[in-house]
Amino acid sequence: MPVRLPFRPRRDAYPADLWTKCPGCAEMLFNKQLDKSLRVCPHCGHHFRIPARTRVAQLIDSGSFAERDGNLQPVDSLAFVDLKAYPDRLLAAQLSTGLRDAAIWGPGTMGGRPVALCVMDFFFIGGSMGPVVGEKITRAGEYALAERVPLIIVSASGGARMQEGTYSLMQLVKTMGIVERVKAARIPYISVMTDPTTGGVFASFAVAGDVNLAEPNALIRFAGDRVSAGTIGEELPVVPRAEFWLSHGFVDRVVPRAQLRDEIIAILSMLIPPSVGGQAESAAPPLARGRSILSAITGALGADNSGESRAVEAGQSRGENSNG
């Protein structure tokens, strides 16, 4: 596989398709070796960004993933032109990634248990979320809701896609709408944040998992440096990475890539009662089945906010250094 990374080794010294320089420890890594170690640097543990299909292959039981809605295609509804026209950007991204947009989803099995999996791809216009990505996440959630299987979303995104304007902003509403319904129906939702998870993606479904996992050292933040600097003339004193969010109470566990699949399977086996087991379809909890989604939502309303107090207390200890 050719390496598509913003950094490349000196052309004369190492051919880019054979060697990759680790940005963590500056070690030269042989690409085949790197692929074997799931694209994690064996010397310093730096996690390289990986394409969506690679991620799916790492997580899912081999051969069990059947991609859905692969034919959804973004449209240039605003006739948007910045330094390049949006259709040109789309075409370039489609040719270089082999994807139609920055996410793929489909049903599959993990450890024999059926799941709905949606994975974002940072290499497609920064993994940005436009209507197609929002639609795929929503459809993954709708599938999870209809089939009563756990929902797993792996985020890798710079945020909402500006080229589709407020339509992209509305994807935050769509995705949060389905996440709320999945949660209210007592279906587990695991959010995995990988490098990077920022902007509108962090501020919608990615932060809202029943369990939030993150890969080590993944950049996770709401406002980017360029926006912060341009708006209030200050940059964050520390770059907020996965470990920062672990200590501030918004991430449950920081999980290295090699353990991610096993950890998700273990969490699912805890969350899903044994009777449901591998046959989630037949053994759904009787209460939520056969009732409207809405009445289930009201039932869950009270329990929904319990995570907040802890989160805010964590913030308190760091003080408010720029308020007012």
Place this chain on the structure above:
Amino acid sequence: MVDRLLNRHGAADGQADDPVATVWAHVQQARNLKRPHTLELLKYMADEFIELHGDRYFGDDPAIVAGLAKIGGVRTVVIGFQKGQDTEENIRRNFGLPHPEGYRKAMRMMELAERFAMPVLTFVDVQGAFPGAAAEERGIADGIARSVGMLTRLRTPVVVVITGEGGSGGALGLAVGDTVVALENSIYSVISPEGCAAILWRSGEQSHQAAYAMKVTANEQKDLGIIDIVIAEPGEGAHTDPAEMARRIKEVVLEQFEIHGRLTPDELVDARYAKFRPMGPFGLAEQPETPPERPGCAGWIRGILFRRPSLPQFPGTRRAAPANREEV
């Protein structure tokens, strides 16, 4: 620095026929310091208003005000962004840029509205959530996500009025409603024009161009289907006659409360979900997706390992595709 915060970049230079300059003049109008904000509008609209404070976890955010109001005799929960009208008030209100506690206060008020069967009225006028360290580490992303999520399932009518700037996720946290109303001179965008220019053009200088490209004005957003109703502003803009502006808003809001009040809570939540579900057009490619396969044994092995069904199924869910999507 104050100038930059308030985005006083100087008004567009007179070229009335230049579409970019026209849009930028519109942006300037939406950001006019003298425009009436939540509290000023309530002074004219509400028979009675009792402001409530605090999110019960951390503190009270002065950039978001909330309280109980009687508007035309209707008991209402009002939540809105509050910018200041002068520098001193702006410093106290953090230039209208909210922290997470603002959204948590808003959620507390929404929950209150639901329990006591009061409709919710929100006023949106914000450039975006506060992008600094204090907001980030206390979970501004979490605050916005939960607030949006709560609005998608709130069992009481919600009417949103965009009075000035509707910027990014910060605005969206209070902008999910059964009816989204906007004043004529307001703007709504996925990110502030400056933010968009900084990222796509890599220079804040291109903010005029970015505002034009994102189609930020209220009427353009109505054409896109994001905004339902645009209210005309009196005279030169809302700030010239706030009393008249408030009267026009009040009329529309009461009518919308009346319409949505006829639905049962279940119908209401379903209708709100159905309103936002189809937003965002996309096309359907005719050919099923075929990722580029390289010749050689790698492709052959991949073919054995990951058998693909010959054709991706569509639609993948039981929902029929909404009618307003275009085929490409």
